[in-house]
Amino acid sequence: xxxxxxDLQRYTASERVNHWLVGMCFILLALSGLAxxxxxxxxxxxxxxxxxxxxILHPFVGIVMTALFAIxxxxxxxxxxxxxxxxxxxxxxxxxxxxxxxxxxxxGKYNGGQKLVFWASAICILLMILxxxxxxxxxxxxxxxxxxxxxxxxxxxxVVMICVIVVHVYAAIWVKGTVRAMWYGTVTRAWARxxxxxxxxxxxxx
Amino acid sequence: MALQSLDIKQxxxxxxxxxxxxxxxxxxxxxxxxxxxGCKACQxxxxxxxxxxxxxxxxxxxxxxxxxxxxxxxxxxxxxxxxNANKFDFEWLxxxxxxxxxxDPGCLRxxxxxxxxxxxxxxxxxxxxxxxxxxxxxxxGCPFNVPRISKKDGKAYKCTLCSDxxxxxxxxxxxxxxxxxxxxxGSKQDMIAQAETRTAELKGRGYANAGLYDPQGVxxxxxxxxxxxxxxxxxxxxxxxxxINPLVHLWKGVAKPLATATMALVGLAGLFHYITKGPNEVSxxxxxxxxxxxxx
Numbered sequence: 001x002x003x004x005x006x007d008l009q010r011y012t013a014s015e016r017v018n019h020w021l022v023g024m025c026f027i028l029l030a031l032s033g034l035a036x037x038x039x040x041x042x043x044x045x046x047x048x049x050x051x052x053x054x055x056i057l058h059p060f061v062g063i064v065m066t067a068l069f070a071i072x073x074x075x076x077x078x079x080x081x082x083x084x085x086x087x088x089x090x091x092x093x094x095x096x097x098x099x100x101x102x103x104x105x106x107x108g109k110y111n112g113g114q115k116l117v118f119w120a121s122a123i124c125i126l127l128m129i130l131x132x133x134x135x136x137x138x139x140x141x142x143x144x145x146x147x148x149x150x151x152x153x154x155x156x157x158x159v160v161m162i163c164v165i166v167v168h169v170y171a172a173i174w175v176k177g178t179v180r181a182m183w184y185g186t187v188t189r190a191w192a193r194x195x196x197x198x199x200x201x202x203x204x205x206x
Numbered sequence: 207m208a209l210q211s212l213d214i215k216q217x218x219x220x221x222x223x224x225x226x227x228x229x230x231x232x233x234x235x236x237x238x239x240x241x242x243x244g245c246k247a248c249q250x251x252x253x254x255x256x257x258x259x260x261x262x263x264x265x266x267x268x269x270x271x272x273x274x275x276x277x278x279x280x281x282x283x284x285x286x287x288x289x290n291a292n293k294f295d296f297e298w299l300x301x302x303x304x305x306x307x308x309x310d311p312g313c314l315r316x317x318x319x320x321x322x323x324x325x326x327x328x329x330x331x332x333x334x335x336x337x338x339x340x341x342x343x344x345x346x347g348c349p350f351n352v353p354r355i356s357k358k359d360g361k362a363y364k365c366t367l368c369s370d371x372x373x374x375x376x377x378x379x380x381x382x383x384x385x386x387x388x389x390x391x392g393s394k395q396d397m398i399a400q401a402e403t404r405t406a407e408l409k410g411r412g413y414a415n416a417g418l419y420d421p422q423g424v425x426x427x428x429x430x431x432x433x434x435x436x437x438x439x440x441x442x443x444x445x446x447x448x449x450i451n452p453l454v455h456l457w458k459g460v461a462k463p464l465a466t467a468t469m470a471l472v473g474l475a476g477l478f479h480y481i482t483k484g485p486n487e488v489s490x491x492x493x494x495x496x497x498x499x500x501x502x
Contacts (some may be wrong), residue, residue: 006500036318036341038462039219051319051339052360099483137342137355147346148453155457159465163472170476175486189496190488206499 007186008203010109016182018072025065026165032058033158059136066129073122079109080119086112101195109199117168124161127153216325218317224324232329234394235367235378236401237302238432239442240408240416241388244269244283244300248380248389252281255368255379277356280304280365281380286442301431301442302380302389305352305365307331309425312450313364315458316347329394329428332369335361347458349424349448367428397430404432423449 011019032054034041048054088105089096090112096104104111110118131150134142142150172178177191192200200206214224253259260278265271269285281304288297311331314323322337323344333344333353340360344353353362368378376382377391390400401418408416417436420426433439439446 036343038466039221039318039320040466042219042318042320045339051337055339055341097479097483099486101486102489135342135346137345138340138360144346144351145451148451148457151343151346151457152453152461155461155465159468162469166469166472166476170479174476174480177488188488190492193496194488194492 003184003186004188007188008192008200009185010181010187010192011185013185015072015075016185018068018075019182022065022068022072025061025068026161028061029058029065030158030162030165032061034162037155037158056138059132059138062129062132066125069121069125076118077122080115082112082115086115089113090116106197107195107199108202109196111196113171117164120164121161124157124164127157128161131157213327214324215327215329216311216314217321218314218323219320226327228327230327232327232394233367233372233391233428234329234397235307235381235429236390236392236397236432237429238388238390238401238404239299239301240404240413240432240434241386242283242300242302243386243388244285244298245385246271246283247383247385248302249279249281249283251379251383252365253279255371256280256366258363275303275352275354275364277354277358277361277363280363284443288441297434299434299442301444303443305331305367305429306350306424307365307367307428308349309427310450312347312349312424312454313344313353314347315450316343316454318343326369328372330367330369330372331428332366333362333364335359335363338362347450347454349445349450365429394426394428401430401432405436408432408434419444421445421448423447 028048031041031044032048035044035051035054036058042051045051045054048057085105085107089107092104093113095101096113131154133140134146134150135154172182175195177188178195181187189200189204192203213228213230215226217224258278258280260272260276263272266273270282272279272282275282281302284301284303286299286301288299290297307330309329311323311325313333314325314331317323318341319337319339321334322339323331323333325331338361340355340362342353342355342362344362345351345355353364355362368376368380371378378389381389381391390397392400398418398420401420405416405418413434415435415437417433419431419433419436419439431442431444433442433444435441
């Protein structure tokens with residue numbers, strides 16, 4: 001494997017495996033969950049071997065995802081604490097979206113937007129695992145009013161989560177040189193200097 | 207029920223109209239609780255006709271046996287002992303519980319599986335277990351706490367109003383067997399008329415609040431009761447003003463198109479952002495700066 005020795009290590013192999021496992025769980029959960037939400041998405045159950053199989057698998061995948069995300073959370077939460085620079089960055093996110101990120105405030109390993117994705121995911125997953133257990137009729141029997149409330153919370157959190165992940169994936173595709181950080185862990189120095197200057201200084205000492 | 211494919215009024219998780227060219231009269235079962243003697247012949251007839259047998263349970267000190275609806279017991283008699291101020295005026299209230307066959311069925315609205323729950327043009331709400339995925343959303347949607355999931359196969363079951371018998375012009379098994387004629391069956395219109403006659407009789411005998419239970423919050427039901435005290439349906443375990451819960455309406459109503467549109471728009475926004483703004487590449491200047499630094 002030929003790599004530029006000057007590239008910067010952004011993620012370890014273990015972090016990457018962790019991330020992809022969470023991502024795979026998310027895709028399985030989103031596809032099966034959407035099928036239960038709207039008849040438009042019902043044919044997606046065929047990916048799981050039919051409606052009953054989708055219903056059986058969905059909660060177990062949810063538990064696996066929560067456990068894997070919990071590990072990711074412990075790994076990254078301290079890097080995702082919002083600072084005043086992040087808030088400044090977020091208030092000027094319009095410039096970033098417009099395509100000119102040259103004058104954005106200097107960012108550490110994560111920018112304000114990435115931190116929002118992190119916390120939104122954490123909150124949504126927490127809401128979904130709690131409401132999901134309440135809805136899990138195969139093993140639990142909660143008061144019906146609580147189940148009704150949980151159904152609404154579960155759906156709402158899922159929709160927010162799906163939108164957040166669409167933004168997350170799009171941002172990785174849009175900002176060239178990003179996806180490789182999740183494939184093989186490294187980014188170019190130029191990438192780091194342009195998008196995460198403070199982190200660049202920190203790891204290079206420059 | 208292939209025979210009834212022309213008579214389907216509503217079908218779960220289906221957004222286009224069901225076959226509906228044929229109009230059939232709405233049917234109803236009228237349960238006159240004032241004539242019920244609690245013999246449980248209806249429970250036996252139900253088990254016999256539908257050929258389901260419940261597990262042997264245990265007695266809980268009341269006449270309720272089995273103590274609740276189950277995947278195998280689609281109807282149960284519920285016994286209520288009502289002590290009035292005058293202790294010699296004790297009342298033993300008995301109600302045959304089971305699916306109410308709502309005109310606006312919460313189970314059908316909540317069900318995610320196409321065709322697992324259907325409502326026939328005659329008003330009967332039927333579960334088609336071959337399409338049931340066992341999620342239990344029907345229980346979440348039901349205002350009367352009726353459907354039960356079988357431990358054996360993970361499918362939901364409830365009273366079918368003997369849709370198979372009704373399809374060939376027979377009355378439901380419980381109606382056929384009731385020895386006092388407390389359970390009646392016919393067109394919904396006739397059953398309402400029957401209830402009115404009976405209510406007038408009961409009022410004449412001093413039950414001033416006797417009346418028909420046909421709750422309009424769920425669009426009326428195709429199983430109706432004549433109650434001695436229709437002003438207090440709670441004393442026989444019936445909700446006073448049942449309706450599909452607003453949370454269920456939200457979840458399986460407006461949230462569906464709204465959420466779908468939101469997710470689609472977010473996806474489209476990404477695509478068109480890329481097309482209009484182009485990718486965010488690392489600038490040549492930054493690369494050159496680094497080359498200079500390396501050379502130095």
